[in-house]
Amino acid sequence: MKKIAKNFFAVMMAVLLVFGFIGPVTVFAATTPVLGAAKTYGILGSTFTNTSAGTTINGDVGFTTGPAVTPSGTHSNYGSGAPYAVAGADQGIALSALNGESCDFNLSGATDLSLLPQPLTPGVYCVTGAASIGTSGVTLTGSGTYIFRISGALTTAANASVLLNGGASACDVFWTPTAATTFAANSVFEGTIIGDAGITVGASTVWTGRALAFGGTVTTDTDTITVPTCSAVPATLNVIKQVVNDNGGTATASSFNLRVTALGVDVLGSPAAGASSPGTSYSLSADTYVVSENANASYSQSFSGDCDSSGSITLFDGYNKTCTITNNDIGGGSVIIPPAAATIRVIKKVINDNGGIKKVADFPLFVNGYSVISGVTNAFPVPLTYAITETADSRYVQSFSGDCNVDGRLNLTWGDNKTCTITNDDIGVVAAVVQNPVATAIPVVEIAPAAAIPPATTAIAPAFPSTGFHPEEKSVSWEIALLIVVLILIPTSLVLVLKKRKI
Structure with a gap:
């Protein structure tokens, strides 16, 4: 008994020691924000400064004041053309979402992130001061969202690096300094920086991410910035139908047939009967769409919400937008419908x-x-x-x-x-009438052959010659036939007898 108690005590101590070293497992659930139109921009600023050849930007480049030397690389949008302004607004929305995340790790005062125990895991790191990355670098390990909320500047030392391991992705790493960002030469960096205080990138920096400083200045120097390839996030379009009947109209939301099209082609689920709030939701890819309806000549039409006055709307990744179509019944004679309406x-x-x-x-x-x-x-x-x-x-x-x-x-x-x-x-059920019924055929039953029967010794009556009549038909009786045969044989016999006598 003592031995059992001793073993039990030893096991319990081992368990306590293990849990004492490991400690409670905490799961942090930071959320990657929707970047919208800003998702495709490698550089987004008011002023973009680049005075040296050799800078490559693989992504859109947005600015109102351009660089002396145009960077190389692939960028579908360059300058202040659409969607530059929308991207700026979406940058602000994303920053608000990031600032709304709860802190998982609180770091007081100026902090060298490279001196923290490495690797760093997903979560929200709140620094109440400036943040820096030394030459030993920072390693982010594990899939999930990393948010570095910095109440001050962000700087890197020369040759500093941010590395990703274990499923970490540049698509999910965000830095939000409230003061200017400055990278020293030869830095390797991952993630998106959002802040309008300005971003300066030292020479020969390789950066997978985005420099989003709408309203501020972005400066580069023989650097390479590549926008990460991230999974598409479907956009949601909610179409709401409102009907106002203040002039005797009786139509309802479902009386109107609504359509959502892209380049004239109906999307999945379109057309559909109109629905009042919350309306009909469509899951769509990033594109420009037109909301329309089969008009009713007795109702005027207007658009509101996120659509323009013609029902057009451009959706970017992750958008959740609403378009409302309002139809108001037309009072008697107050509005003249053009005769061209067919x-x-x-x-x-x-x-x-x-x-x-x-x-x-x-x-x-x-x-x-x-x-x-x-x-x-x-x-x-x-x-x-x-x-x-x-x-x-x-x-x-x-x-x-x-x-x-x-x-x-x-x-x-x-x-x-x-x-x-x-x-x-x-159509009623009609009974079928058969004009000329055909007798149902009697099935033929096959009978297995009987065993062989030995020949009989009984006499067999001679068969009479066929008369050409079916047995069931009326024919000459056999008595009459026999009489005819006798009448023929008697004269023949007499003739033969007479011939013999003459001889």
């Missing part, structure tokens, strides 16, 4: 007089492939021929009436306001 109204009628149960909503309607709603007037380009179709049901007979022909087609020209009605009448 419209088509499709009406669906369903007749259930033979047990059918389908409703109007069970038959999706289309005009040249675009979804429309029964009873809603929609504007279409002219002049053009349109085909009105539906998702048919074989249990209903379809017919067209109104302005379309029997095939559901109509021609639309300037000023036309046409209506096409599709009627579906359920």
Whole structure:
């Protein structure tokens, strides 16, 4: 018993020692911000200074005052053209998000980050003073977000480096000094610096990241800055439909057919019936989109939110934007609709007089492939021929009436306001009548052959010659046939006897 107690005590001491050395495991969950339009910029500033040849920027370069020597490299956007201003705004939004993260590590006063126990793990490092990186460098290890929030300047010594290991990515490393940033020569750096106090990059620095100093100055000197290749973050577009009926209108949000297109092509989920707040959400890649609707001549239209007045919006990675379309019913005679507006109204009628149960909503309607709603007037380009179709049901007979022909087609020209009605009448169950029934064939049953029977010794009656009649048909009886044979044989026999006597 003493031995068991002793062993138990030893095990418990070992466990306590292990947990004492390891300590509690803390998981930090800093979040990588959305950079939006700033994501593609290697340099973003008010003034960009570069006086030496040899600087390479692989990424967009944004400025209002340009450099004496143009850097080499690949940059789709250069200067102050779009999306320069939007990128500047997105830089500010990203900085606000970074400043809103809670501190995981608090470092008081001026701090040499290279003197901290290495490697550093993901989290938010809050420095209440200037931060520097010495020649021994900093190593970031582990996948996750690294945020260095610095209440002062950021500097590096010559030949200093920031290295990444164990899944750490330059896409997720951010530095936010409140004072100027200065790199000494031959530095190796990783991550995005956001701060408008100015960024000066020493000669021959190799940097994977971004120098975002919108409103400030970025200075380079025979350096190479490369924007990291990061995973695309889908943008979200919320489309909200508002309907105002203050002049007798009765339409609802779903009465309007909404579309989201890119270069005229509908995105996934478009078109769709309108929806009031929070609306319909679309997950989209970075691009320019147009929000539109099949207009109703009885309602005026206006756009608000993040769309422009024509419904156009440009989305960048990670955006979450909202576009609102408001339709207000038009009072009697207060607004004159131009005669050039050409419209088509499709009406669906369903007749259930033979047990059918389908409703109007069970038959999706289309005009040249675009979804429309029964009873809603929609504007279409002219002049053009349109085909009105539906998702048919074989249990209903379809017919067209109104302005379309029997095939559901109509021609639309300037000023036309046409209506096409599709009627579906359920088909009753009709009993089948067979005019000339055919006797059902009797199945043939195969019987296995019987065992061989030895020949019989009984006499076999001679068969009479065939008369040419079917046994079931009426024929001459056998008695009459025998009489005829006898009458023929008797005269023949007499003739033979007489011949013998003469001889």
